[in-house]
Amino acid sequence: MILGLFRKKNNNQAIVDRQYAALAAAARMPELYERLNVPDTVMGRFEMLSIAMILFFRRTRASATSGQEIAQEIVDAFFQDIDYSIRELGIGDNSVPKRMKKLAGMFYGRLEAYSKAMDTDDAEALALALQRNIYPETSAPADMSGLAGWMMAAESHLSAVAEEVIATGSATLPPVS
Template sequence: MQQGQRPAGVKNEAFPEKTMIFGLFRRKNNNQAIVDRQYALLTAAARMPEIYERLNVPDTVMGRFEMLSIAMILFFRRTRSSAVSGQEIAQEIVDAFFQDIDYSIRELGIGDNSVPKRMKKLAGMFYGRLEAYSKAMDTGDTEALALALTRNIYPESPAPADMSGLASWMIAAESHLSALAEEEIATGSATLPPVA
């Protein structure tokens, strides 16, 4: 082994989020059916037409990335209080999300040499959003959440759309997920609420 290399399977304790993303293709998935079912439910929720029609999320590639990130973040936050199996499922779902992104980037014809750089950038964006949204959601601050959403969804717009509806939906979605039985998390049956 070369100096500085970490043996396979050893976690990166300094940067646990990096272990999640860069351990992506080495992970043996023992919960595949559960992960597939839960991932399908989360992606379906992120694609609800009402989100794009009524909550001011642009129906673009980046708008879809934002909503998929939000769905993953909501589920990830719910599993913080779950048993180990729920946390493992959340880990595998986030891994599946990044595998999906990797596949989509390659399908768009982006060269193999630039895919890792793009993946690293998107992973940074995801974890930045997780931190920013969690900070607002931990205190139930819908206004701060709306501001964070605006910064991320409309980063360069001189007149960004109002994100208060999306922020309110996220707070409601978190309450909805918190009320779900642990069995729904463990079996990959958790849903997100419709747009009110």
């Protein structure tokens, strides 16, 4: 009982869980892999989950404090999920922190690169950034213009989502059209 006094109370946990599940489901839409040239691999899934988090994070940057707080908790849940997945893949405990640091760097690098292109509404620059990140070692990467277009549409979709929807963890990403 006394240990409960030292635990962090998270009143947003149900909201965070609901929103993270919705974003993770969006990142697993088969059309992303079948029609938009995202490889259906562990890293391809990481890329799409990162994109879903980035889109949500960008939407909530203009939210009230509670929306930004929820967004940060969702990004934290994302990294906890990545940590769990790495361990499930059989990576030893000693290697996990090093890999997590690398994946965090990759995520924040993508946030910066994608935001730069999206802030200027430059779908071509976004497609090139996606190619560099999703196909880093390929001499002839797949065309990422469809994914860039979907991301632009998803950002527009999210910008129209009411604050009340964000506050309840009920925001969704649009389907691939």
